[in-house]
Amino acid sequence: MIYLVQAEVRWDKVPIEHRVHYPFSLSAVNALQNPLRFHSPVTFIIGENGSGKSTLLEAMAVAYGFNPEGGSKNFSFFTENSHSGLHQFMRLGKGVKTPKTAYFLRAESFYNVATNIDQLDRETGGPSVIDSYGGRSLHTMSHGESFLALMLNRFGPNGFYLLDEPEVALSPTNQLTMLARIHQLVLEGCQFIISTHSPMLMAYPGAEIYQIVDDSIQQVDYKETGHYRITRQFLNNPEGILKRLMQD
Numbered sequence: 228m229i230y231l232v233q234a235e236v237r238w239d240k241v242p243i244e245h246r247v248h249y250p251f252s253l254s255a256v257n258a259l260q261n262p263l264r265f266h267s268p269v270t271f272i273i274g275e276n277g278s279g280k281s282t283l284l285e286a287m288a289v290a291y292g293f294n295p296e297g298g299s300k301n302f303s304f305f306t307e308n309s310h311s312g313l314h315q316f317m318r319l320g321k322g323v324k325t326p327k328t329a330y331f332l333r334a335e336s337f338y339n340v341a342t343n344i345d346q347l348d349r350e351t352g353g354p355s356v357i358d359s360y361g362g363r364s365l366h367t368m369s370h371g372e373s374f375l376a377l378m379l380n381r382f383g384p385n386g387f388y389l390l391d392e393p394e395v396a397l398s399p400t401n402q403l404t405m406l407a408r409i410h411q412l413v414l415e416g417c418q419f420i421i422s423t424h425s426p427m428l429m430a431y432p433g434a435e436i437y438q439i440v441d442d443s444i445q446q447v448d449y450k451e452t453g454h455y456r457i458t459r460q461f462l463n464n465p466e467g468i469l470k471r472l473m474q475d
Contacts, residue, residue, distance in 0.1 A: 228268060228416040230387040233320040234287050235262035240316050250313045253279030258444040262320070265420065267435040268413045272422045273452060274439030280422040281391050286313035287420070288331040288389045297333035298340045326387035326418070332377065334392045341365035341373060370396035378408050384415035394425035402427045426454040
């Protein structure tokens, strides 16, 4: 199921003098001269640090109605006004069906989401929010365990999920667990758009991969990504690569 069909920057609304400044100067944003289209239930956006992939995903999330720090659309807490204004210039093309549930996981601020969940459960007398995450405070878990608790308990069928670098807290084994969960949810009518550095996650069969390189966004095959090639080269010859890197 495809709930978000495309995303584009409304360049006609961006003042010319602003286009050389952040966030419009980022490779991911500057390259988006045409709509970014989503055809697969799993799409990866990849690129080097600083290329703007997380800023682009954040702008899509905020334009869709999510809290900039993450969570479902019901989260309205505020910790730090650090998100860009790119969402004001984004136009999203939605599919014919509306997702039953939706969530924005922003790895760097998920701690704030966990804190807000605990606060809501202390302040309200209704059903506990944490029950949707497995019934145990996310602050009593490791970072990686809390990510898996989110995906295994809160994520459900017919959902739309934006994930920003979800692998950062996960061991290789748990990245495989996440892959299995993504596949289960795809079979249940879900769509994922994920920014990542993980060659393990982006191996998902049939996924679209958009790679940001030199102010361009190009769709690439998995084995053409720099992440795959560099990881393969290292694993095939760690001693040789380390020797070259550590030469005086």
